[in-house]
Amino acid sequence: MQSGGDDDRKPRGIRTRLVNSGRVPFDHHGFVNTPIYRGSTVLYPNAQDFMDRKARFTYGTKGTPTIANLEQSWTELSGAAGTVLAPSGLAAIALALTSVLSAGDHMLVTDSVYRPTRNYCDGILKRFGVETEYYDPLIGAGIEALMRPNTRAVFTEAPGSQSFEMQDIPAIAEVAHRHDAIVLVDNTWATPLYFPPHERGADIAIEAGTKYLGGHSDVLLGLVSANERCWKPLRQTFDAISACAGPEDAFLASRGLRTMPVRLAHHEKAALEMARWFEQRAEVLRVLHPALESHPGHSIWKRDFFGSSGLFSVVFKPVSTAKTHAFVDALRLFGIGASWGGFESLVLPFDCSEYRTATQWNPGGPCIRFHIGLENLEDLVDDLERGFAAMTKA
Missing domain, CATH: 3.90.1150.10 (Aspartate Aminotransferase, domain 1)
Structure with missing residues (x-):
């Protein structure tokens, strides 16, 4: 895509941005879509470049042009500091929680949460010394009464999974941030198109790209976006675990983004x-x-x-x-x-x-x-x- 001079600085509508975000066709011989990059090893031209890791992409688990295309697009759509991809929506939830919690932490989770999230909290996180307490999804600012000195995170989901209660996420976020707690939201139902998670107070937003992003029931993908506060630990956790999304799924999700x-x-x-x-x-x-x-x-x-x-x-x-x-x-x-x-x-x-x-x-x-x-x-x-x-x- 060629520069339009001063016109490039004009604000553009969401559909225009989604059609164009992350696309660099002339880095790929002019092809409209970033192709599927499959690979693990990345070669360096000389020893010093390898020692300095002087390359845009350093290894398959650290990203590829296919992955970077979708991460950049989702970051722009979500209003985030950065995004990482996971191989499923549940994997994205686990990654997000792992990035903010430690043994001895207390977490508040909406009682209307997606049931596999509850299973992860009551199983894996409990085994690693994290205490989960569930709260009434209609609690709003009343969540103040449940905050403890060791409350590290509040996990929200609006509307509630299956039961569709609406949470007052801005009110919950205001209370949580006063206590220095991190607010996470499962935003799969609305997507960032219909609920801007970080603008509404979420530090971390999780979406199952399996759903509306893929749009054709043939993709398994999760996305985790974070604001400046949580971006570095999220990326560090992702790099340590290397639970990578498949290249074909990332490609199909990028394609789905244009028509979402x-x-x-x-x-x-x-x-x-x-x-x-x-x-x-x-x-x-x-x-x-x-x-x-x-x-x-x-x-x-x-x-x-x-x-x-x-x-x-x-x-x-x-x-x-x-x-x-x-x-x-x-x-x-x-x-x-x-x-x-x-x-x-x-x-x-x-x-x-x-x-x-x-x-x-x-x-x-x-x-x-x-x-x-x-x-x-x-x-x-x-x-x-x-x-x-x-x-x-x-």
Whole structure:
């Protein structure tokens, strides 16, 4: 891409920046996309350059042009000091936590957190001498009462995984920073497009690039971005562990980045339409979607977020497990799967009650999580009608 003189200093819109960020085509013979670099060994022209590590890339675990392209782009999008890539979303969570915690530390984690995060805290971190305490996701500035002298970190996630509670992250961050604690946020649902994590008070932001960044259900990737305070220890931890993302996954994620705003806008619009459709159904008790005016956390979402994604949950009026499963099993366009963020619609029954510890999960009926993909909505409605008919007959 060629310089445009003074025009290069004009502020550019987010879609323009995402189309152009990280791209250096004339470093790659003019090809539009940075190609996939696979490799471990990097050669040096002479002994002194090797001793001084005088090279842009020094070894495969330290980065490649493919990796650097995505790291730079995500750093710009997130408003961060730097970004590292991990081989999955959960690996990104583990990397982020490892970079800030030590034996003897106390950490506060939202009770609505992604369950594998809880498993890591209650298993690995506990074994290494880190104490995790779970808190009510609606606590806001009341988190002050839980802070201790050794509280090192607060782990947030908004909205809550599956249950979709909205956290007041700016209020939590204000309290945490007064106590010199680090604030982490799992920002996978909104992505930095719809929730600017560092601007809202997060020191470290974690996203599963497996979801909307990849966008096609064929990538395993995690991203961790950090502000100036946390960037150096994050990078040092990454270099020490060398849990590297695969080159093909990084390439596919960079490709997905260019179209993520367009896809996410469609997911948002379609999911809101479907959520409002569910609200009108006699079988439905309530819909858990923060962008709906009926959601208890709607005001926080409206204040802090620029948009919503394609994922939400529905609470049915009380029916048997057999009827709930009949509904799910009758669907043809909604796959039954644990991930989301791809082009296809998904459905997943869930129950948070067995692992909540700081709060009680009593939604009033069986719960089902939906991801709305890129299909025609009238076809999805027909499919859901089939599910409700099957539920009635079961």
